[in-house]
Amino acid sequence: MVIKADASDIGFFLGEEMPLPDPLMAWEYEIEPGLVLRGAHTVSRQRPVIHFIHGNGFSSLTYWSVLKSLSQHFDLFLHDVQGHGESDNGESFIGWNATAERCLTVFDSFRHQYPDCPIYLVGHSFGAVMSLLMGSQQRLPVNGLLLLDPVLYPPFFSPISRLAATPLLANLNPMARQAKARQDSWPSVEETRQYLHNRGIFKGWHPQALDDYVYFATAELKDGSRQLKCPGWMEANIFASFPERIWHSIRVLTVRTKIIYGDKTMPFIPYAARRAMAKNRNIGVQHTAGGHCFMLEQPQVCAQLIGEFIAGD
Numbered sequence: 001m002v003i004k005a006d007a008s009d010i011g012f013f014l015g016e017e018m019p020l021p022d023p024l025m026a027w028e029y030e031i032e033p034g035l036v037l038r039g040a041h042t043v044s045r046q047r048p049v050i051h052f053i054h055g056n057g058f059s060s061l062t063y064w065s066v067l068k069s070l071s072q073h074f075d076l077f078l079h080d081v082q083g084h085g086e087s088d089n090g091e092s093f094i095g096w097n098a099t100a101e102r103c104l105t106v107f108d109s110f111r112h113q114y115p116d117c118p119i120y121l122v123g124h125s126f127g128a129v130m131s132l133l134m135g136s137q138q139r140l141p142v143n144g145l146l147l148l149d150p151v152l153y154p155p156f157f158s159p160i161s162r163l164a165a166t167p168l169l170a171n172l173n174p175m176a177r178q179a180k181a182r183q184d185s186w187p188s189v190e191e192t193r194q195y196l197h198n199r200g201i202f203k204g205w206h207p208q209a210l211d212d213y214v215y216f217a218t219a220e221l222k223d224g225s226r227q228l229k230c231p232g233w234m235e236a237n238i239f240a241s242f243p244e245r246i247w248h249s250i251r252v253l254t255v256r257t258k259i260i261y262g263d264k265t266m267p268f269i270p271y272a273a274r275r276a277m278a279k280n281r282n283i284g285v286q287h288t289a290g291g292h293c294f295m296l297e298q299p300q301v302c303a304q305l306i307g308e309f310i311a312g313d
Contacts, residue, residue, distance in 0.1 A: 053127030059085030061216035067297035083234035096243035100133035136249035149283035152272035262294035
């Protein structure tokens with residue numbers, strides 16, 4: 001059973017609670033009847049465009065500490081996928097590949113606003129895989145892909161992943177179980193911040209990045225308490241499932257691609273990154289200091305890495 005908060009109790013839209021940072025404006029797109037996807041973007045200034053997708057359970061503006069300085073030099077299109085950030089929850093997770101298709105559809109509908117501008121697909125974790133799947137479709141005139149700690153499982157894991165995604169074993173997935181059991185509300189902003197500080201995935205985060213998560217990945221209820229915008233069932237369903245034919249997508253990439261991973265990330269990610277580089281000469285690999293969320297630990301370092309990648313063109 002899917003349990004949802006009463007939408008009347010939650011300020012889902014940024015305008016009701018926290019203004020969008022300058023120079024961003026909100027966008028929305030009804031991807032199917034009754035399901036609206038949302039995000040933020042800059043009005044075209046005839047600059048290279050960074051299309052950014054967040055990790056599972058986060059929101060695009062969770063990364064504002066990284067993106068803020070980039071907004072001075074590049075146009076931004078920030079995408080909240082279903083059940084994250086400002087986008088509607090819907091009733092179920094439609095899968096990794098179908099989500100990437102939706103991202104393509106949405107961005108393609110806005111692309112005319114950035115005529116003749118170079119486009120770079122950037123994402124973190126789940127969002128990095130979305131960017132990879134988008135780029136492999138060759139339906140957009142993409143200039144480059146930058147994948148930040150993508151959750152790429154090695155090729156030998158594919159049969160295991162198909163088995164692990166079956167309903168019985170999916171319920172045993174430890175990350176999915178943890179997501180379902182996660183505390184999802186707190187009495188105040190300050191108590192939210194105190195609870196999350198240096199806890200689990202948030203360990204080592206830059207203070208501004210943690211604040212951005214608190215303000216943009218949680219919503220304020222009428223009584224002043226905070227609630228996660230991403231429902232536990234959505235986060236769990238993403239953790240318990242896997243993209244289809246991801247290694248085919250890696251092999252057919254024709255654009256310049258770089259994978260950057262943290263030197264303290266999950267051990268399968270560096271291995272998979274090196275395998276990806278071996279399978280496609282368009283892919284380069286780099287490591288940097290930090291864990292799976294290295295970009296939220298050292299936002300300015302990551303912003304510089306993104307800028308350097310784009311400058312490589």
